[in-house]
Amino acid sequence: MSQQDLQAVVTQVRRDIVRMVHAVNSGHPGGSLGCTEFLVALYFEHMNHNAKAFNMDGTGEDLFFLSNGHISPVIYSVLARSGYFPVEELATFRKLNTRLQGHPTTHDNLPGIRIASGSLGQGMSVAIGAAEAKKLNGDKSTIYTLHGDGELQEGQIWEAAMYASAKKVDNLICTVDVNDAQIDGSTDQVLAMGSLNAKFTAFGWHVIEVAEGNNLQAVLAGLKQAKLATGQGKPICILMHTEMGNGVDFMMGSHKWHGIAPNDEQLASALAQNPETLGDY
Amino acid sequence: MKKYTNTGNKDTRSGFGAGLHELGKTNENVVALCADLTGSLKMNAFADENPDRFFQVGIAEANMMGIAAGLTIGGKIPFTGTFANFSTGRVYDQIRQSIAYSGKNVKICASHAGLTLGEDGATHQILEDIGLMKMLPHMVVINPCDYNQTKAATKAIAEYEGPVYLRFGRPSVANFTPENGEGFTIGKADVLTEGSDITIIATGHLVWEALQAAEALEAQGVHAEVINMHTIKPLDEAAILASVGKTGCVVTAEEHNRFGGLGESVAQVLTTQLPAPQEFVAVNDSFGESGTPAQLMEKYGLNAAAIEAAAKKVMARK
Numbered sequence: 001m002s003q004q005d006l007q008a009v010v011t012q013v014r015r016d017i018v019r020m021v022h023a024v025n026s027g028h029p030g031g032s033l034g035c036t037e038f039l040v041a042l043y044f045e046h047m048n049h050n051a052k053a054f055n056m057d058g059t060g061e062d063l064f065f066l067s068n069g070h071i072s073p074v075i076y077s078v079l080a081r082s083g084y085f086p087v088e089e090l091a092t093f094r095k096l097n098t099r100l101q102g103h104p105t106t107h108d109n110l111p112g113i114r115i116a117s118g119s120l121g122q123g124m125s126v127a128i129g130a131a132e133a134k135k136l137n138g139d140k141s142t143i144y145t146l147h148g149d150g151e152l153q154e155g156q157i158w159e160a161a162m163y164a165s166a167k168k169v170d171n172l173i174c175t176v177d178v179n180d181a182q183i184d185g186s187t188d189q190v191l192a193m194g195s196l197n198a199k200f201t202a203f204g205w206h207v208i209e210v211a212e213g214n215n216l217q218a219v220l221a222g223l224k225q226a227k228l229a230t231g232q233g234k235p236i237c238i239l240m241h242t243e244m245g246n247g248v249d250f251m252m253g254s255h256k257w258h259g260i261a262p263n264d265e266q267l268a269s270a271l272a273q274n275p276e277t278l279g280d281y
Numbered sequence: 282m283k284k285y286t287n288t289g290n291k292d293t294r295s296g297f298g299a300g301l302h303e304l305g306k307t308n309e310n311v312v313a314l315c316a317d318l319t320g321s322l323k324m325n326a327f328a329d330e331n332p333d334r335f336f337q338v339g340i341a342e343a344n345m346m347g348i349a350a351g352l353t354i355g356g357k358i359p360f361t362g363t364f365a366n367f368s369t370g371r372v373y374d375q376i377r378q379s380i381a382y383s384g385k386n387v388k389i390c391a392s393h394a395g396l397t398l399g400e401d402g403a404t405h406q407i408l409e410d411i412g413l414m415k416m417l418p419h420m421v422v423i424n425p426c427d428y429n430q431t432k433a434a435t436k437a438i439a440e441y442e443g444p445v446y447l448r449f450g451r452p453s454v455a456n457f458t459p460e461n462g463e464g465f466t467i468g469k470a471d472v473l474t475e476g477s478d479i480t481i482i483a484t485g486h487l488v489w490e491a492l493q494a495a496e497a498l499e500a501q502g503v504h505a506e507v508i509n510m511h512t513i514k515p516l517d518e519a520a521i522l523a524s525v526g527k528t529g530c531v532v533t534a535e536e537h538n539r540f541g542g543l544g545e546s547v548a549q550v551l552t553t554q555l556p557a558p559q560e561f562v563a564v565n566d567s568f569g570e571s572g573t574p575a576q577l578m579e580k581y582g583l584n585a586a587a588i589e590a591a592a593k594k595v596m597a598r599k
Contacts, residue, residue: 057355065351106383114354116383119374125344126379129351129359136312136333137355156375159344167336 001044006216008277009081010040014247015280016077016090018270021261024094027102030257031148032074034179034214034242039078041219042144046227051083054111062141063130065115067123068148068177069103070259075112076100080281084112087281121154123147124174128164131172142230145174150182153191158203164235165204173226175238177213181255196239206234213242248273282499283474285457285492291428293449293486294392298323299428300435301360301390305331308358308439314349315362316342321451322362322392342367346375350385358439359387365394365448366407373413380444381417388438389414390447394424395536396564396581397452397486397574406569412541414446415514421467422514424448424535424543426488427455430511433462441467448485450536452574455489458509468512470520476504479592480524480531484510484543487534487562490578493585498592505592513543518550525551529599530558532591536583539563558598560591 001009013036021027043049047062066075073093080087085099092098099108103118115126123145131143151157164172176196184190193199200207206229210222219240226236244258245251248270251262262270304311305327313327314336328335338345342363349359361368368391369376380387391410398406415422421443425431431449438445458464464471473488474495483491488509495505506524510517525531531551533544544561551557564581578584 059355063354115350115385116378119378122343122347122375122379125347125375126351126354128344129348130354131351132336132348133352133355133357136357139355156343156347159341160347163338163341163344163348166339 003216006040006044009044010036010216011274012276012278013040013074013077013081014274015271015276017073018248018262018267019280020073020076020090020093022267023091025261026094027073027261028070028259029073029261030244030251030255031068031071031177031179033248033251034244034246035071035074035146035177036247037214037216037219038146038175038240039074041216041223043078043082045220046223047144048141051112054084056114058114059137060139060141062144063114064144065123065127065130066104066117067145068120068151069117072100072102072104075104079112081278085110090281120148120151121156124157124160127172127174128160128169131169134171142227143172147174147176148182149176149178149180149187149193149196150190152176152193152196161200161203161205168233169235170231170233172235173230173238174235175240178239178241179244181244181258183255183258185255200237204234205237208236208238210238210240213240214246282476282495282504285473287455287457289456290453291456292451292453293425293428293431294321294451295323296425296428296431297390297392297435297447297449298326300432302326304436304439305334310356310358311360311439312336312352312357313360313362314338314345316340316345316367318363322390324362342372343375346372347379349387350379350383353385353387360390361387362390362392364405365391365410366405369410369413370407377417381420384419385444386442388445388447390435392449393451394448395450395486396569396577396583397450397536399451399574399577400571402571403568408538408564408569409541410448411513411535411537411543415546419443420514421445421512422448423467423512424485425511426485426509427458429456429460429462430458430465433465434511436462437465437467450486454486457489465511468515468517470517471509471511472520472524473507473509474505476506476528478504478528479596480506480508480528481534481588481592482508482510482521482531482543482547483534484513486536487583490585491534491588494588494592497585497589503592503596510543513546516546516550521547521550522555525555525557530595532560532562532588532595534562534583534588537563538566540566558595560595562587562591
């Protein structure tokens with residue numbers, strides 16, 4: 001896909017996110033907007049996956065696990081826009097009887113979702129299991145994850161990080177959305193984590209920094225570099241520096257849009273900044 | 282009254298190990314994970330013969346549950362092994378979200394359940410695990426009574442699609458069910474003795490004790506129907522209703538807190554469908570302590586004598 005076409009998807013996904021969250025006056029727009037380039041790059045360009053014939057095992061396909069499940073708006077939009085399910089279904093987000101639960105779940109058989117997430121810190125372990133299954137099955141595909149930086153405060157992440165390097169799970173690329181923010185404030189204010197690069201390096205991972213996580217080219221280059229590093233005995237970590245709320249000016253530069261919805265006026269402003277490209281749902 | 286013969290004391294955890302060992306030979310999708318307790322869980326034979334399918338995760342049970350959930354994506358049937366305490370309470374949220382809510386085909390295999398873990402004391406003697414697991418929607422909860430049945434259950438759960446909690450223990454106890462596991466079906470209670478005066482529904486290590494109590498009662502002219510309720514969820518309601526419909530009263534017996542265990546599940550069936558007097562042989566809302574298994578079962582009232590006394594008490598309330 002051309003750079004221009006990818007950018008058009010990014011813009012449409014941003015529209016979807018703010019519209020979905022606005023419609024039910026709840027949800028998490030900040031992190032969703034910040035990770036839009038990453039998920040569009042992954043699903044529309046980088047990963048080998050089959051949106052039309054989803055099956056749980058995903059044999060022969062690259063698999064993605066969203067560990068920070070609260071950014072469900074962006075994954076739902078990207079999955080729908082990729083063809084996993086009709087884009088019209090985005091209108092059911094967080095509504096009674098929806099498959100698009102507040103946090104993603106396999107419970108309602110939504111194509112594209114392979115694990116429930118929301119309670120933080122569990123996705124890396126699940127991804128390791130899927131990566132080990134790939135190895136047992138002789139499947140050379142790659143496993144991808146996304147984590148919030150605040151999520152790294154969960155202890156299970158470090159159990160998983162220790163395991164992945166000790167057992168040479170080298171078909172695994174875990175990306176951390178480093179936006180330096182969490183619900184109660186900046187990550188430094190809440191629980192400073194020091195150098196994530198030094199931590200993952202010390203845990204035996206191959207670490208790649210993507211300084212401009214809201215730049216499609218930079219994200220794609222980081223993913224390509226990560227893919228090249230697979231199969232060499234080490235798990236790979238991408239530290240992807242993003243801005244929470246990216247693409248909507250009044251949501252940027254603050255942690256306060258982590259988990260609140262825009263009002264009508266704010267929605268109009270957000271949509272004006274992200275004009276319709278692929279057609280609204 | 283039908284008599285049962287103890288063919289020699291054996292530990293239920295070894296039944297698990299033997300079942301897993303067989304599965305290693307017969308089902309290539311079975312994989313096993315252990316959190317640094319391979320010897321205690323008797324998983325060595327599987328691990329030695331199937332190094333590629335055995336995952337030593339170290340002392341990191343939360344990670345183990347997540348990896349197990351992930352292994353199902355790709356068609357594996359993971360069996361996790363650690364003590365019951367670390368298989369449930371320590372990792373409840375991981376089981377809840379990544380396994381139960383996600384509907385993953387993980388078999389959570391838990392040894393050293395209950396007081397009979399013995400000298401290690403209350404930190405390790407979980408008495409709440411049945412309750413924790415049975416509250417999770419669609420979780421199957423099985424607590425087999427002896428070596429042979431634990432081996433049969435281990436093999437049976439590999440054939441069942443969905444999350445399972447398999448609970449067993451450390452001490453050597455009577456081994457009396459059929460050697461080939463004949464008659465074991467998930468969710469189907471075993472009526473071990475037929476009787477008309479009282480129903481005794483027991484699970485796990487308390488089943489043999491219930492048979493001893495039934496013999497003592499028989500000698501006093503009381504005919505007890507002993508039911509081995511190895512599957513606590515889904516509960517064999519028909520077996521409970523058929524038996525209590527005949528006897529009119531029941532004693533439940535389990536190595537677990539009286540809150541959240543088998544007795545509570547039985548009571549729910551009876552209160553809604555066939556109200557009948559019930560007595561609970563179970564731990565009375567306390568933690569355990571150090572001691573030998575026999576001393577602890579005596580002190581906490583979880584043996585044949587306690588079941589016999591409860592039977593007399595409940596019959597008087599008919």
